[in-house]
Amino acid sequence: MRGQTGPVLTDRLPCGVQLVVEPMDHVASVTLGVWVGTGSRDEDPTEAGSSHFLEHLLFKGSPRWPATRLAEAVDEVGGDMNAYTTKEYTTFYVRLLAEHLDLGLDVLGSILTEPTLDEADVRAERSVVLDELRMHADEPADVAAEQLAAALFPQHPLGRDVLGSEDSVLGLDAQGLRRFFERHYRNDNLVVAAAGALDPERLAVAVDQVFGARRGGGPPTRTPPGPATPATVISTRPTEQVQLALGVRAPGRNAEQRHALAVLAHVLGGGLSSRLFQEIRERRGLAYSVWADRVLFEETGYLALGAGTGPDDARQVLALLQAQLEDLAARGPTPRELAVAKAFLRADTLLGLEDSGARMHRIGAAQLLHGQVPPLEQLLARLEAVEAEEVAALAAELASGPRVVSAVGPLRPDQLP
Structure with a gap:
């Protein structure tokens, strides 16, 4: 071999x-x-x-x-x-x-x-x-x-x-x-x-x-999605909370920006020290669960920000989700935020590879999706090389794109912008 x-x-x-x-x-x-x-x-x-x-x-x-x-x-x-x-x-x-x-x-x-x-x-x-x-x-x-x-x-x-x-x-x-x-x-x-x-x-x-x-066959032929358009979708339900999510299109898994996207998502909502957790939960007490996530596909992806909050607070929480993304675009991450995000992502990667199951999933996904398995040291080095300017530029790109809002709970259509 x-x-x-x-x-x-x-x-x-x-x-x-x-x-x-x-x-x-x-x-x-x-x-x-x-x-x-x-x-x-x-x-x-x-x-x-x-x-x-x-x-x-x-x-x-x-x-x-x-x-x-x-x-x-x-x-x-x-x-x-x-x-x-x-x-x-x-x-x-x-x-x-x-x-x-x-x-x-x-x-x-x-x-x-x-x-x-x-x-x-x-x-x-x-x-x-x-x-x-x-x-x-x-x-x-x-x-x-x-x-x-x-x-x-x-x-x-x-x-x-x-x-x-x-x-x-x-x-x-x-x-x-x-x-x-x-x-x-x-x-x-x-x-x-x-x-x-x-x-x-x-x-x-x-x-x-x-x-x-x-023997035979081959990968499927795929058609990329069309341009993104802004939308707000509300499903009215008699629940106690509103589940709120804000999404914007992002680069796909083959884009060089994927490393900056990982850092960006962690700075915004990846841990207890993240901006969304500190601003929405700790300072204002508007939500118990607040988060950021990135989803990557072959040629595109998206960043999602979300929270579970009370119906009367949904408009304010949505504004805070948007504001934190815009602030990151305007000022970029602080040196401390950048260091914390990199350290967390490095540890999360290494701690997640301590058994045969985790390692099989890493190499299988890499081989299928990228056609190769990069050395772990190479991945960690690229993550460490992400600069604040990269994160800010990507945040600006995302913040200026069409925004999609999804909400489920006891809301009327006029309760969200």
Whole structure:
């Protein structure tokens, strides 16, 4: 295999799968993941929710690994097996003792190359997915987040809920899901990532054998979203609080500004010392929960600022969210704010890599989304190099762009500007 700076090894196997491995000789576990380069943004409107539905459905098993036997086999060795779907990829993974790696690969490989996908399982799992949709609909904070994304990316798949809608989920059937699987779950659209106590060469041979029958395919073709437009979306509900979110478009995950964006988000709302926490909660007592977050996609992204507050305070809190972004644009972060943000992000990165699962997710995501796994030292050095002027310039760019406001709670449309 081709070596890379540090312990990470990458290879394109003969079967077409990209393999990325990080051996860890000081642990007893191994985490193995299969990353599919397709998510909800790659679905046609009639397919909305297919990636997430398949995430559920593949755990119904394969002819060799029926669902009950699969679950018992993983439980029996103390393993943890799970999956999740995002707007741009779907990940399946298993974490277990290194001595059981062959079992983990056999199980994951089987459900990802020969899933049963029969109509009876689709009918049963449809009810589960619909319950999940309804669960999220009962959470005002989730609704506010989904409204924000929909308004930031109107009439575009990035604005759709990963789960789809009740109508789209009701329209999915085994035949259509099978077509979706055959189109997207092929080797040239897969990354297999592993971290832990393992032999890279032995794993490469085994992965090539397991996935050898799924040659072909490729990453989906994507259409960028159109220009952003200002919007305010309010869902009136008889709740005690208003869940409030303000969003602006931001650079995507390949932009050089992504490092400055990480610092910017932390300065605004990333911790107890952040501007939003100190101004809105500590000084004014207007909210219990207040935050900032950044979401990155292939060619775009967004910054979201939010809080849960009382209905009578919603207008004031919204003004404070906007004012803090504008102030950061005008004056930039202080030297102390910049140092705290960098130190926090560095520690958060390092502390998050202390087990095989975290390391698998880092290398798998990097290989799938960027085509390489940069050395950790390189990432930390670029973060440390972010200057106050970069953050201020990016804040000015964001503050001058179209603003989207999302609110859920006991509000009338005239209560927000």
